[in-house]
Amino acid sequence: MDRELERRRSGSDPMYMGLLAISQAIAGLTDGEIVMQTCSTEFRKLVPHDHMDVALIEKNDRINQVYEAWLRTDWSNAAPSSMIVAKSPIRLVLLGHEPYLLTGDAINDPRFHFPGADDGPIFDENLCSRIHVPLRVQGTIIGAISISSHAADCYDHSDVVLTQHCADLLAPYFWALSRAEEASRAARAESEAKSREEFLRVGALRLTEGMETERRRIGMDLHDQTLADLARIVRVVAKLRMQTSVSQEQLASVEQALITCLGDLRGIIEDMKPGILDVFGLEYAVEAILSPNELAIESPFEWKVRDCTKGAVDRLPTSVRTALFRVVQEAINNAMTHSHCSRIDVTISQEDGNTMVSVDDNGIGISKKLLRTAKGGLSHMRTRSKLMGGQVAIARGPGDIGTRVVVTVPFTSEPVSSLAAET
Numbered sequence: 001m002d003r004e005l006e007r008r009r010s011g012s013d014p015m016y017m018g019l020l021a022i023s024q025a026i027a028g029l030t031d032g033e034i035v036m037q038t039c040s041t042e043f044r045k046l047v048p049h050d051h052m053d054v055a056l057i058e059k060n061d062r063i064n065q066v067y068e069a070w071l072r073t074d075w076s077n078a079a080p081s082s083m084i085v086a087k088s089p090i091r092l093v094l095l096g097h098e099p100y101l102l103t104g105d106a107i108n109d110p111r112f113h114f115p116g117a118d119d120g121p122i123f124d125e126n127l128c129s130r131i132h133v134p135l136r137v138q139g140t141i142i143g144a145i146s147i148s149s150h151a152a153d154c155y156d157h158s159d160v161v162l163t164q165h166c167a168d169l170l171a172p173y174f175w176a177l178s179r180a181e182e183a184s185r186a187a188r189a190e191s192e193a194k195s196r197e198e199f200l201r202v203g204a205l206r207l208t209e210g211m212e213t214e215r216r217r218i219g220m221d222l223h224d225q226t227l228a229d230l231a232r233i234v235r236v237v238a239k240l241r242m243q244t245s246v247s248q249e250q251l252a253s254v255e256q257a258l259i260t261c262l263g264d265l266r267g268i269i270e271d272m273k274p275g276i277l278d279v280f281g282l283e284y285a286v287e288a289i290l291s292p293n294e295l296a297i298e299s300p301f302e303w304k305v306r307d308c309t310k311g312a313v314d315r316l317p318t319s320v321r322t323a324l325f326r327v328v329q330e331a332i333n334n335a336m337t338h339s340h341c342s343r344i345d346v347t348i349s350q351e352d353g354n355t356m357v358s359v360d361d362n363g364i365g366i367s368k369k370l371l372r373t374a375k376g377g378l379s380h381m382r383t384r385s386k387l388m389g390g391q392v393a394i395a396r397g398p399g400d401i402g403t404r405v406v407v408t409v410p411f412t413s414e415p416v417s418s419l420a421a422e423t
C-alpha cells in the first residue's frame with residue numbers, strides 16, 4: 001500500500017487530520033461568518049495566522065462578499081459598490097493571473113500596492129506575511145482565501161500548499177453559502193417590491209374612493225343648492241319679463257340673488273358649510289331659503305319656520321346640522337317647484353334621542369309611484385340622512401293634503417337657554 005495513504009489512515013498525517021477537523025467543524029454551519037471563524041480556528045493549528053479571510057467574487061469584476069476571522073477590516077466593512085476586483089490588492093489571484101501570492105512583507109511588496117488599491121487594512125492591521133490562493137468551483141475562480149501574520153517572513157511554499165488544500169476543501173462550501181444568501185436576498189427584495197406594490201395599490205384605491213366620495217358630495221351640493229338657486233332666479237326673471245317695466249330695485253334683487261348663488265357655489269367647491277347656517281343657525285338658514293320665493297312666485301305665498309328645540313339643534317355636530325339643512329333645502333325646492341302650494345311649514349323638534357325636521361306643503365301631493373322610483377333629489381335626501389344614521393319619510397300630508405317630508409337623525413343636544421341657565 002502507498003506509504004502516504006498508510007500514514008493518513010493511521011492518523012499520523014497532520015495535514016490530513018487538520019483538513020478533516022475543519023470539515024467536521026464546519027459541517028452543518030450555515031452562517032458565513034461562523035464558518036469562517038470555525039475554519040480559521042482549526043486551520044491555525046496547521047498554519048498559524050493573525051487574520052484569515054475569504055473573498056467571493058461575482059462575474060470577475062465585483063467582490064460579492066468578504067468573511068473575516070480574528071480582525072474585522074475595511075475589506076468586509078466596505079460599501080458593496082466599492083468592492084471591485086480591479087481595486088483588490090490580491091487581484092492577480094482573483095483574476096487568475098497568478099496561481100498564488102506569497103509574501104514575507106506585504107507592506108513593502110509592490111504587488112499589493114497600486115493607484116486606487118484597497119490596501120488600507122494591510123497598513124492599518126500590519127499584515128506582513130501573507131498567502132493568497134484561489135477558491136475554485138468546477139475550474140472557475142469564485143474567490144480567494146488569504147491568511148496573514150503580523151510577523152515578517154513566516155510562510156514558505158509548504159504553507160501555500162496547505163492553504164490551497166484548505167481552499168479546495170472550502171470552495172464548494174462557500175459557493176453553496178453564497179448562492180443561498182443570494183437566493184434569500186432575492187426573495188427579500190421580491191417581497192419588499194411586492195409590499196411596495198401593495199402599498200401603492202391600497203393608496204391608489206383610497207385616493208380613488210376619496211375622490212369618488214368628494215365627487216358625490218359636490219354633485220349633491222350642486223344639485224341641492226346651486227341648481228335650486230338658479231331655478232329660482234329663472235322663475236324671478238320669467239316673472240319680471242311679464243311686466244311692462246322693471247324697476248332698479250327688482251334688478252338689484254336679482255343681482256343680489258346671483259351674487260349669493262356665486263358665493264354658495266364657491267363654498268361648495270371649497271367644502272365649506274353653508275355660511276348662513278354657521279353664523280345664524282338652522283332656523284334662520286331655512287327662512288333664508290323660503291323668503292326669496294315670495295318674490296319668485298305670482299300667487300300669494302306663506303311660510304313659517306318653528307324651532308321647537310329652542311336652538312338646541314344648532315349645538316348638534318356641524319356635519320349633522322349641514323345634512324339636515326341640505327335635506328330641508330331639497331324638500332323646500334321640491335315643494336316650490338312641483339307642488340303648486342301656497343304654504344310651507346318647517347318644524348324643528350327633538351324627541352326620544354332624535355332630532356327631526358319636517359317640511360309640510362299644501363300642494364298637489366307627491367305620487368306614490370314617484371316615491372318608489374326616486375333617483376334625483378329624493379334619493380339625495382335619503383343618502384344624506386342615511387350617512388347620519390337617520391332616515392327620511394316622504395308621504396302625503398295629514399288629511400291627504402300636500403306632501404310631508406320628515407328627516408330624523410339619532411342625535412340630540414341641550415337647548416341654548418338651559419346651557420345659559422347652568423352657567
Ligand SMILES: Nc1ncnc2c1ncn2[C@@H]1O[C@H](COP(=O)(O)OP(=O)(O)OP(=O)(O)O)[C@@H](O)[C@H]1O
Pocket residue numbers: 223227334335337338339361363364365366367370374375376377378379403
Ligand atoms: N312636494 C312635492 N309635491 C309634489 N310632487 C313632488 C314633491 N316633491 C317631489 N315631487 C315629485 O317627485 C319627483 C321627484 O323629485 P326629485 O326631487 O327626486 O326630482 P326633481 O325635483 O324632479 O329633480 P331634481 O333631481 O333636480 O331634484 C318630482 O319630479 C315631482 O314630480
Ligand SMILES: [Mg+2]
Pocket residue numbers: 330333334376377378
Ligand atoms: Mg328635486
